[in-house]
Amino acid sequence: MKVVIAGAGAVGTHLSKLLSTEHHDCVLIDDDEDRLGGMDSNYDIMAVNASPTSIKTLKDAGVGSADLFVGVTRYESRNITACTLAHALGAKKTVARIDNYEYLSPQNLPFFHDLGIDSLVYPEVLAATDIINGLKLSWVRQRWDVHDGALVLLGIKLREGCEILNQPLKDLCGPDDPYHIVAIKRNNDTIIPGGMDELQLHDLAYFMTTSEYIPYIRKIVGKEHYEDVHNVIIMGGGKTAVRAALTMPDYMNAKIIEIDAARCERLNQLLASNDAMVIHGDGRDLGLLNEEGIRHTQAFVALTGNAETNILACLTAKKLGVRKTVAMVENLDYVSMAEGLDIGTIINKKTVAASHIFQMMMKADVRNMRSLMMVEADVAEFVAAEGSKVTRKPVKDLGLPFGITIGGLVRDGKGILVNGNTQITPGDSVMVFCHKHQLEKAEKYFKKSLLW
Structure with missing residues (x-):
């Protein structure tokens, strides 16, 4: 795929590196040579130092034969212009990064x-959604709702x-x-478990369930003593903090601490x-945190642009008694360190955005996709096509490759947990979990095909 x-x-x-490991034909365009930084020599990527809104540049880059064009420059207007030009030149699909929330309105x-x-x-909106989902359940590292x-x-x-x-x-899971x-992180290993696997102390385990059984899950994992989140302190007043504050449930109270006075004035307007x-x-500042009631706060969210600052601030908050901490960690090299220090929820905007873009490359009908950084695994919502292999046999007889499992499906709006005897039918939304770089193997089971 190009x-x-x-x-x-x-x-x-990040997306270019991801695609190069998947052996896709990838072209990366930027008019700043320093930003390209030797990408073409270190990865199997064609780097083009030119304006992405130049028609000649787009033609030379082969946009006319591109399966997907992605506009993710720093400037929203440039991304929209580049995508419009790419579409006119023949790109099959386009996606643009934006920073105007109004544009996401369904009527637009x-x-x-x-x-x-x-x-x-x-x-920033995708990251804020993850943050709010994490805050709604103080005892959960990550939450993702389907349908x-x-x-x-x-x-x-x-x-x-x-x-x-x-x-x-x-x-346990009959x-x-x-x-x-559906997935387990144990030390540095990711396990897509089978029936003989066991959960161990300090595992990070991913449960697939339905909303009515969340209280039951909370009981069996011994988290009933965790206090629900009502008071939240957010460090850093960037776009993600704004979106998180605006979408926070009414029962939560937020305080945003921002070091820049001019930004504080802007935040008050927003x-x-x-x-x-x-x-x-x-x-x-420990004095400021105590003054603002850190000891009566159930969640601390660190969203500055510096990963080290966010991690250290979360550690400080935990020492002051805050049980739920969330850190923005943009440097992927720090993710494992943050987990090792027991930082609760880790947010990385570029992986969230890359997952959203990557799903557009799938030939099967993929409604949603998420990269689970902590477990080096992917989860995707595939819609089973008429005649696809996944609809022809019960799950136990499908011969799914090692490292791929089906956790559940949604049929007519109802969530159903999948077992070996489950028969998937066309139109079902199916949740598939797999090790990194195996989504394309799973995709083959969901595409419409007459020959199997």
Whole structure:
């Protein structure tokens, strides 16, 4: 598959590296030579030092034969222009990075489609959604709702008091049980488990369940004593913080600590209709944190542009008694370190955005996709096509490759946990979990085909 990417920033370079490991034909365009930084010599990528809104540049880059064009420069208007030109030149699909929330309104999507833009991605909105989902359940590291909670994915760190340790999963996750374990992170290893695998102390386990059984999951993992989140302190007043504050549930109270006075004034304007309190100061200042009630705060969210600062601030908050911490970690090299230090939820905007873009490359019908950084695994929502291989036999007879498992499906709006005897039918939305770089193997089971 051929992909042309405009913009060698954090999202563009991360996506380029990801595609190069998947052996796709990738072209990366940027008019700043320093931003390209030897990408073509270190990865199997064609780097083009030119303007991504130049028609000649786009033609020379082969946009006319591109399966996907991605506009992820720093400038929204440039991304929209580049995508419009790429579509006119023959690119099959286009996606543009934006920073105007208004554009995501459903009534505006046909307008952008008419311009030749198939999808819009706003990384800060995607990150804010992950943050809010994590705050809603203080005892969960990661939460992902499918079809408004018809199915729910919960990433949970297993501590003392967990009732389901050291037992074969076949005895825990039978056909009539209300959850499945779909992935496990143990030390540095990722496990897509089978029936004989067991959960161990300090595992990070991913549960697939339905919303009504969340209280039951909370009980069996021994998390009932965790206090629900009502008071939140956010360090850093960037776009992600704004989106998080604006989408926070009414029962949560937020304080945003921002070190830049001018930005504080802007935050007060942006949050004028919101109850969030903006405080000018340094979120690492223990005196300020105590003054603002850190000891009566259930969650601390660090969203500055510096990963080290965010990690250290979360560690400080934990020492002051905050149980739920969230850190923005843009440097992927720090992700494992943050987990090793027991930082609760880790947010990385570029991986969230890259997952959204990557799903557009799938030939099967993929409604949603997420890269689970902590477990080096991917989860995707595939829609089973008429005549696809996955609809022809019960799950146990499909011969799924090692490292791929099906956790659940949604049929007619109802979430159903999948077992070996489940028969998937056309139109089912199916949640598939797999090790990194195996999604294309899973995709083959969901594409429409007459020859198998």
